Amino acid sequence: MIVGVPKEIKNHEYRVGLTPAAAKEFVAHGHQVIVETNAGTAIGFTDEQYVEAGASIIATPAEIFATADMIVKVKEPQPNECKMLREGQTLYTYLHLAPDATQTELLVASGATCIAYETVTDHTGGLPLLAPMSEVAGRMSIQAGAHHLEKAQGGSGTLLGGVPGVAPAKVLVLGGGVVGTNAAKMALGMGADVTILDRSLPRLRQLDDIFNGTVKTVFSTVDAIEYYTAKADLVIGAVLIPGAAAPKLINKTHIASMKPGSVVVDVAIDQGGCFETAKATTHQDPTYVVDDVVHYCVANMPGGVARTSTMALNNATLPFGLALANKGPKRAMLEDKHLLNGLNVHKGKVTYKAVVDALGDKLNLEYMDAAEALAL
Numbered sequence: 001m002i003v004g005v006p007k008e009i010k011n012h013e014y015r016v017g018l019t020p021a022a023a024k025e026f027v028a029h030g031h032q033v034i035v036e037t038n039a040g041t042a043i044g045f046t047d048e049q050y051v052e053a054g055a056s057i058i059a060t061p062a063e064i065f066a067t068a069d070m071i072v073k074v075k076e077p078q079p080n081e082c083k084m085l086r087e088g089q090t091l092y093t094y095l096h097l098a099p100d101a102t103q104t105e106l107l108v109a110s111g112a113t114c115i116a117y118e119t120v121t122d123h124t125g126g127l128p129l130l131a132p133m134s135e136v137a138g139r140m141s142i143q144a145g146a147h148h149l150e151k152a153q154g155g156s157g158t159l160l161g162g163v164p165g166v167a168p169a170k171v172l173v174l175g176g177g178v179v180g181t182n183a184a185k186m187a188l189g190m191g192a193d194v195t196i197l198d199r200s201l202p203r204l205r206q207l208d209d210i211f212n213g214t215v216k217t218v219f220s221t222v223d224a225i226e227y228y229t230a231k232a233d234l235v236i237g238a239v240l241i242p243g244a245a246a247p248k249l250i251n252k253t254h255i256a257s258m259k260p261g262s263v264v265v266d267v268a269i270d271q272g273g274c275f276e277t278a279k280a281t282t283h284q285d286p287t288y289v290v291d292d293v294v295h296y297c298v299a300n301m302p303g304g305v306a307r308t309s310t311m312a313l314n315n316a317t318l319p320f321g322l323a324l325a326n327k328g329p330k331r332a333m334l335e336d337k338h339l340l341n342g343l344n345v346h347k348g349k350v351t352y353k354a355v356v357d358a359l360g361d362k363l364n365l366e367y368m369d370a371a372e373a374l375a376l
């Protein structure tokens, strides 16, 4: 199979779909790998390294999309990329379709087989291709929050850990999954006073064990959200219902109740965000202010530490990517229900229920079971 790796084009996105080491694995399995020139240069993966790995360097994205059987990316395809996809071609990348009608419409129109990293599952009920980026974004969320609590960044001038004689800042983490756990680790490490809200009691029990009582765990209710948000210096939005639009847990009234100069980091913004006041921002212009509360809502946070993120992402995506290439996408998915869960769009059919729930009426979409769609 010909595996194509275009350069990412989202704002300040320097990650790349395959590292040279991953490209070498595909070549070792008898595949041809084509990489757009300078796809990884910004993070130290040079064209020469890809050539040494056995890949070919291609001048333009148009040539990659025209030639490749499978496109391996990081971020959701931008409109001009969607328009280059075609039936019979596989797209393997993050998609986040539920909050994105434009992309969904374009992928349906393309006829291509579109596999979303973020909905591939594992036998523990986890999301193995989302997890590495959630680890990164969770850790970064505290760095970003601490930075924006500084006066010069619009914050209240609060140090997360406090100092002897001055109490630490209060950090509220909404959602104690991968992002939330990694955020809590960093916040604790900096000496903050951390509370995690989740609606899963088993998860709260696990968190209590993991943190050995050093974080407060609270069952997520409207009342708890109201109470803890008003007291927090920093709120991290980290909830997820896989593949679905994020629930809006924090409304305008909650935001208005916060202290001036408090900071919210909506990591869940890639699924539409869990703050009513959130809108996606970029690394170039990451924040805006609503009711004196600084909002940081960067939809591709791991792109900020693109070298670490690319290696972490490839560790997770490589085995599934090789299965797709070695067996062909159809057989690979039919033989692995966890990979099949990644299929969101195939031959114009939407095969992920939560996407149809979010956009079905607006786009006139009908849901089709993934295995059934693969038989088309």
Ligand SMILES: NC(=O)C1=CN([C@@H]2O[C@H](COP(=O)(O)OP(=O)(O)OC[C@H]3O[C@@H](n4cnc5c(N)ncnc54)[C@H](O)[C@@H]3O)[C@@H](O)[C@H]2O)C=CC1
Residues within 6 Å of the ligand: 118, 127, 130, 131, 133, 134, 137, 174, 175, 176, 177, 178, 179, 180, 197, 198, 199, 200, 203, 220, 238, 239, 240, 241, 246, 247, 249, 266, 267, 268, 269, 270, 271, 298, 299, 300, 301, 302
């Ligand atoms: N902005 C960015 O650059 C990035 C964003 N993300 C996003 O971060 C979000 C979280 O991802 P993960 O931590 O991997 O998900 P996860 O599935 O590991 O954790 C989500 C947690 O939210 C909890 N939850 C769901 N509904 C809730 C509610 N109503 N109240 C309280 N808790 C609730 C679940 O019980 C679960 O523990 C996702 O939207 C993901 O796409 C991930 C990586 C990068």
Ligand SMILES: CC(=O)C(=O)O
Residues within 6 Å of the ligand: 075, 094, 130, 133, 134, 270, 299, 300, 301, 302, 303
């Ligand atoms: C998960 C995601 O959206 C990202 O890593 O950019």
Ligand SMILES: [Mg+2]
Residues within 6 Å of the ligand: 255, 256, 257, 258, 259, 260, 291, 292
């Ligand atoms: Mg206020």
